[in-house]
Structures are given as C-alpha cells and as structure tokens.
Amino acid sequence: MGRAPCCDKANVKKGPWSPEEDAKLKEFIEKYGTGGNWIALPQKVGLKRCGKSCRLRWLNYLRPNIKHGEFSDEEDRIICTLYASIGSRWSIIAAQLPGRTDNDIKNYWNTKLKKKLMGMIQPNQGSNPPFSATLHTPLPQSQALPGLSQLYKDFSSLYTPMDRSITGLESISSIPQNFLYGNNSNIPLTTDYQYSYYGQNQERLMDLKSYAVKENMLIFGGAEASSSSDGSCSQTSHGKVVKQEEMGFVQGLVSTNRFEEYQKFILDYGNINGDNNGGPFLDQKPNGILGNSELQYDIEEVKQLISTSNGLLNDENKTQETGMYQYY
C-alpha cells in the first residue's frame, strides 16, 4: 500500500511558477499568513498548485529578505565548518546564514563549493583555494590525547534525548562556540588542539586536547587569530536555550559515531563573522576561550567527505543515531 498523495496530482500544475502565481501567493500570505496549513493554502489562494509546492516557493523565493547571488568567503567558511561538523543538515546550516535558504546552500555546495574544495585539496590541478590555506606540519603521534570516542562516552552520560516541545530549529542553529573555539593562546595550533566545553553555569565540564596525527592539515580561513582577551562572556544566563544549543552540537557530533575521523575537522574555529560582536556563535563565547578564524581539515577526510557527499552520516549510523539522540 502506497502513501496517500498530498494532493490531487492530476489537477495540480507543476513546473516553473509564473509571475502571476507568485504575486497571488505572495499577496495572500502577506495578508492572511499561511494559516498553518500549506495543503489547504492553494485552494484559498486560488492556485492549482500542490501545497508543498507553495510552501517551497514561498520559503525559497517569495519570502521577504531572501538573499540571492554570490556567497561571500565568510559564508563559504560557515558552510564548510558546519558541513564538516553536522553533514548535509542544510536547514541548520541555512539558519546560520540569514537570507539564505537551505536549497540555495545545498545547490551552492553541490555545484560550486564542493568543487572549490576538491580543487584546493588537489593542488596539482592548480586551482586556487577558496580561502587562504596553509599546510601544517605533522605532529608527534606519541602526544596523542583522548579522542572523540572518549568524548562521546562522556557526553552520552551528560545528555539525554531531547524534548522537542521545548526546542526548535532555531535553537539548534546555534552550535555552541565552546566547541568550535580552540585555545591557541600559548600553544601553536599546529601542535595542539584544545577542545573546550562549557556547560550550564559556565562551568567548565570538559577540556580535552587532541593532536593531529596526520600530515597535511589544512587551514581554511584567515591565519590571524582573534581573541577574547577580557575573558568575559556576553551571555550570562545559561538556561534551557543554551542547553538546546549544546545538545544540538553534541548530537551533531555524536551522531556521526565516527569521532576519531571527525575530530580533525572541527578543531579550531571562531570569530565566524569576522568581528567581535556578530553572529549567534559569538554571543556565547565562554570565558577564556579564544576565537580563531581558522578551520582545519585533514585532506583525506575532506576528500572522503566530499566524495561520499553524505557528510559524516550514513544510513547505518542513522539508526543508532536516532536511537540514542534526536537531532532537534
């Protein structure tokens, strides 16, 4: 038995939207809203379109403040960072890029950014890196510190499945910077990556170090490190919202179940908007954690990531993922 169609496909127009249809839909929604029911909307509007199609058209094209056109380097960086950390969760990534839609970002990744990165990690092809890139020197294996498998275990005990009723996409959109910031104040990035995690009450729960063990570490983004020298934290209250965000990231982290491979991706990243006050991430910059506008990728990992085009997730993992954690 098949799934019931969401609309009467025989009487539904498909294909590109005409300006008239756009105008009708836009006018209606601006006047009356969606009414919380997309399926019923086309009839109200007088369109022979599927409700899903209307929703898509509105979200991706007609909705106010949609930004089209070139992606900036900053946006590239954000996309790369988040893709490396959470995979193809386009809606979450889009939430970090005001005015961009998940579809836009998905298309951009599939058609341009992926190629850009592939070009960069295949230097023989002679293309320029999308952002400034430098090579890192190999690190001593002997200095290896606990990897993310251990981290995963630790977090598993800290978090429980999430209650969606108190969460939303918006909340998860703010991946806690705590994890993305590395402390490079004293130790060169090339030899030390420090994971720092601050939970509620700004208590430092975990402070892990890891060392890159492979050669050819890449840095995406500017080489210049920015710091939060005063050590102050702009967000003084860490209630549920913060926890949701933490959860979002941790889930993104642990859901991959490939921590040892994953750990080299999200090593040190900060100051995502290139200033000190912008963006949802920076608001939560914890005490003493330094931002660094660099992203570090292991070449082979990036290659693999791109070539699989499934990010860090696969079906095999999804079962386990949903069993242990829900994403939202």
Place this chain on the structure above:
DNA sequence: AATCACTGCAACCGCGACTGG
C-alpha cells in the same frame, strides 16, 4: 550558425517526524 556539453538553479519527490483527534 548549429550542435553539443556543461552548469546552476528551481522545483519535485519521497521519507521520517510531528501533531492532534
């Protein structure tokens, strides 16, 4: 000028998750 190949993007499709009766 015609044809072909490639690219980018809008739109569609199917599925899992959620919700309310």
Place this chain on the structure above:
DNA sequence: TCCAGTCGCGGTTGCAGTGAT
C-alpha cells in the same frame, strides 16, 4: 495508543542559459 494528515528535510531531476567546438 493509534492513525491520518501535515510538515519539513535532503536527495534528485529537469530545464534554461551559457560556453565550447
């Protein structure tokens, strides 16, 4: 608790535009 209806997401497709031959 179940189930139908709906939403939202990510993968995929189709097509128009553009460049190369």
